[in-house]
Amino acid sequence: MKLPTGDAAASVRPCAHGENVGPAALLYAVRHGQSTVNAGIRPATPAEADDMRIELTELGRGQAAAFGRWLASRPAARRPELVLCSPYLRAVTTWHLAAAEFGPTGVDLPCLEVHDLLYDRYRGERSHLSISEVRERFPREFAAEQADPLGFRPPGGESFHDVARRLGEVAARIERDRRHRSVLIVAHDAVVLMLRRILENLRDDEILAIAEDGLAGNASVTTWERDERGFRLTSYDERAHLA
Known part of the structure; x- marks a missing residue:
């Protein structure tokens, strides 16, 4: 799977709202x-x-x-x-x-x-595996993610x-x-x-x-x-x- 790239909109519906209405x-x-x-x-x-x-x-x-x-x-x-x-x-x-x-x-x-x-969060090479499958097949990766849940990056993800x-x-x-x-x-x-x-x-x-x-x-x-x-x-x- 190729990750989406680009700076913003992939599709835009023209907007009729006026400008400068505030944030x-x-x-x-x-x-x-x-x-x-x-x-x-x-x-x-x-x-x-x-x-x-x-x-x-x-x-x-x-x-x-x-x-x-x-x-x-x-x-x-x-x-x-x-x-x-x-x-x-x-x-x-x-x-x-x-x-x-x-x-x-x-x-x-x-x-x-x-x-x-x-x-969604892209899990790279592990995109189509459940958590239990990762734990069974890639125990070191599973342990690394448990140790750093927010910072761990799966291969390619x-x-x-x-x-x-x-x-x-x-x-x-x-x-x-x-x-x-x-x-x-x-x-x-x-x-x-x-x-x-x-x-x-x-x-x-x-x-x-x-x-x-x-x-x-x-x-x-x-x-x-x-x-x-x-x-x-x-x-x-x-x-x-x-x-």
């Missing part, structure tokens, strides 16, 4: 709906094993639609004006299914940018610190934006976790404590709102809309 005051991040890999379904072909092409399950598609209904029902000031979406199929599908729920409500869709830095570095460019893009007061990121659990590191200026031990308690669930929503010091977390891994 974004509201930021959401949603993890994609349940994927086949999340459900423990083993890929049957090399194409199905390609991380960029992993699809949603029927449950995941329902989760994406439920998220869309929740989003469309929000007050106008609480709906996103811009969506930044991972280029991976499971994330793009999540947004398309969510966006389809806007139609019956008459609510306008936000601008869309498929952003090539929002992909990324560490969580690498993910944070590229997401710093996404955060800077949001800071430069003066057209959209509210932004939604559609991506992956590793992206949500490392966004917390960047936006909340968290230490490694704080990030590890969050991960220990549980990563963002499928189609869960995390929310930050801007105050005088920057973005402040107001909810993490919210799933009430999926009930």
Whole structure:
């Protein structure tokens, strides 16, 4: 698999929002709906094993639609004006299914940018192996990752610190934006976790404590709102809309 490269947008929907409305005051991040890999379904072909092409399950598609209904029902000031979406199929599908729920409500869709830095943590040569398989086949690598969970880089892949570095460019893009007061990121659990590191200026031990308690669930929503010091977390891994 070739890693996505480039500085920003892989796909942009023309924006009709005016300039100089100020920086974004509201930021959401949603993890994609349940994927086949999340459900423990083993890929049957090399194409199905390609991380960029992993699809949603029927449950995941329902989760994406439920998220869309929740989003469309929000007050106008609480709906996103811009969506930044991972280029991976499971994330793009999540947004398309969510966006389809806007139609019956008459609510306008936000601008869309498929952003090539929002992909999931790339595990390189170990991309298609489960944690238990890595432990069994590559015990030294497994031990190294256990010793340094955020800094370990699998062969040909990324560490969580690498993910944070590229997401710093996404955060800077949001800071430069003066057209959209509210932004939604559609991506992956590793992206949500490392966004917390960047936006909340968290230490490694704080990030590890969050991960220990549980990563963002499928189609869960995390929310930050801007105050005088920057973005402040107001909810993490919210799933009430999926009930």
